[in-house]
Amino acid sequence: MGSQEVSSTVDWQGKHVTVAGLGVSGIPAARALHERGALVTVVNDGDDERARAQAAELEALGITVRLGDGATLPPSTELVVTAPGWQPDKPLFLAAAEADVPVWGDVELAWRLRGTNGRKAAPWLAVTGTNGKTTTVRMLASILQAAGLRTAAVGNIGVSLLDAVLGETEYDVLAVELSSYQLHWAPSPRAHSAAVLNLAPDHLDWHGSMEAYAADKGRVYEGNTVACVYNVADPATEDLVREADVEEGCRAIGFTLGAPGPSQLGVVDGILVDRAFVANRQKQAQELAEVTDVNPPAPHNIANALAAAALARAFGVEPAAVRDGLRAFRPDAHRIEHVADIDEVRYVDDSKATNTHATEASLAAYDSIVWIAGGLAKGATFDELVAGAAKRLRGVVLIGADRALIREALTRHAPEVPVVDLDRTDTGAMSEAVARAAALARPGDTVLLAPACASMDMYTNYNKRGEAFADAVRARADESA
Structure with missing residues (x-):
């Protein structure tokens, strides 16, 4: 089922390393490097109570921490290890480039350190894309576990890759979610197999252009040994496969919501059928699972399941484990999460749909929708989204700072659809939004929170926004009980 050669190690003893950023990646990086004899300085922009508590723990180990100053490159720095979200144009990195100091991300460091604790370096099955990464990685881990493999879902999913590669558990394989930020700072990793689920404009303020964003996503295919998995419906993902420098014999494997061709x-x-990992791709198809085994069986989630299945099959997993893993999988909160049925109206929380691409997939899952949308647009435009969904909309309730952009698109492309424009950005607006949506809905409709925008104008994160929606729906259910 595949193995990977352990990368050459670095002599860390006495090496001056600057770690940029406290948090999920920075703290494990600082600890790991300090344990290997590096002279570590952590720099962090913030200087709040939480940062000071984290700094105190590291300083107790003998690690230097500089709070409130993430811009200056410490003297003698030989390497910078950065948290993935730090933008490439930060003064710290410009200073590093001028001093010819390399910059690695946490993923690069994890790749370089894997196997250095005396344990086998587990191969990586990697997933990236604009939307669906976390769901696909968790589906993949569920399938691998159903096959009896020791695995974990790690990376951008919120579990440190460093902790996974340096921990006590010896994994057979890792299901790795990689963001475009992480891939930008990771030139060396070589996955067993990898998938790019889709490509749509996102984080362009960070990457500078769509081309740069796509190029960073495409890094996930570099050096793949068995399979590069792409989305047949998104030709840009196949283009990235064509451009990748892979190992001899690595195959391009497509996934599609239609009938598959050979190698798909x-x-x-x-x-769900496989015409890629069968003896005769021209004439054979292997049944893997039923659409109803996918939870929820929305079109984009079926696509996620196919991508996860492709990576698992590339690793040699049997069909029964694909089925069992999909059946056992439960999606994370706020991802097309059914909250309640009230008066024959379904209420669904997809607060995780923070961009137009994710919202397009969410809207496509239902036939008649009262849509709750709005927030911080992050430079997005909404004409294409609204035009594509117009026939499905019973009504729209708009909230948040940039709701006017969506309202203008509705005026242009869905002028007959009733729109409630809530001139509020306080957290209590969600209760009114749910009440106004309920008034627009008819039996058989779905009230769908799929904001197409970020949440920070009103909430700490999309989780808090989804919780506010769910609380408002449940309060309404209690009233009607």
Whole structure:
């Protein structure tokens, strides 16, 4: 089922390393490097109570921490290890470039350190894309576990890759979620197999252009040994496969919601089928699971399941484990999460749909929708989204700072759809939004929170926004009980 050669190690003893950023990646990086004899200085922009508590723990180990100053490169620095979200144009990195000091991300460091604790370096099955990464990685881990493999879902999913590669557990394989930020700072990793789920404009303020964003996503294919998995419906993902420098014999494997061709996975008569990892791709198809085994069976989630299945099959997993893993999988909160049915109206929380691409997939899952949308647009435009969904909209309730952009798109492309524009950005606006949506809904409709925008104008994160929606729906359910 695949193995990977352990990368050459670095002599860390006495090496001056600057770690940029406290947090999920920075703290494990600082600890790991300090344990290997490096002279570590952590720099952090913030200087709040939480940062000071984290700094105190590191300083107790003998690690130097500079709070409130993430811009200056400490003297003698030989390497910078950065948290993935720090933008490439920060003064710290410009100073590093001028001093010819390399910059690695936490993923690069994890790749370089894997196998250095005397344990086998587990191969990586990697997933990136604009939307669906976390769900696909968790589906993949569930399938691998169903196959009896020791695995974990790690990376951008919120579990430190460093902790996974340096921990006591010896994994057979890792299901790795990689963001475009992480890939930008990771030139060396070589996955067993990898998937790019989709590409749509996102984080362009960070990357500078769509081309740069796509190029960073495409790094996930570099050096793949068995399979590069792409989305047949998104030709840009296949273009990245063509451009990648892979190992001899590595195959391009497509996934599609239609009937699959040779070297593809797809759907036939409600069955997920494999025409890639079978003896005769021209004439054979292997049944993997039923569409109803996917939870929830929305089109974009079926695509996620096919991508996860493709990576698992590339690793040699049997069909029964694909089915069992998909059946066992439960999606994270705020991802097309059914909250309640009230008066024959379904209420669904997809607060995780923070951009137009994710919202397009969410809207496509239902036939008649009262849509709750709005927040911080992050430079997005909404004409294409609204035009595509217009026929499905019973009504729209708009909230948040940039709701006017969505309202203008609705005026242009869905002028007949009733729109409630709530001139509020306080957290209590969600209760009114749910009440106004309920007034627009008819039996059989779905009230769908799929904001197409970030949440920070009103909430700490999309989780808090989703919780506010769910609380408002449940309060309404209690009233009607």
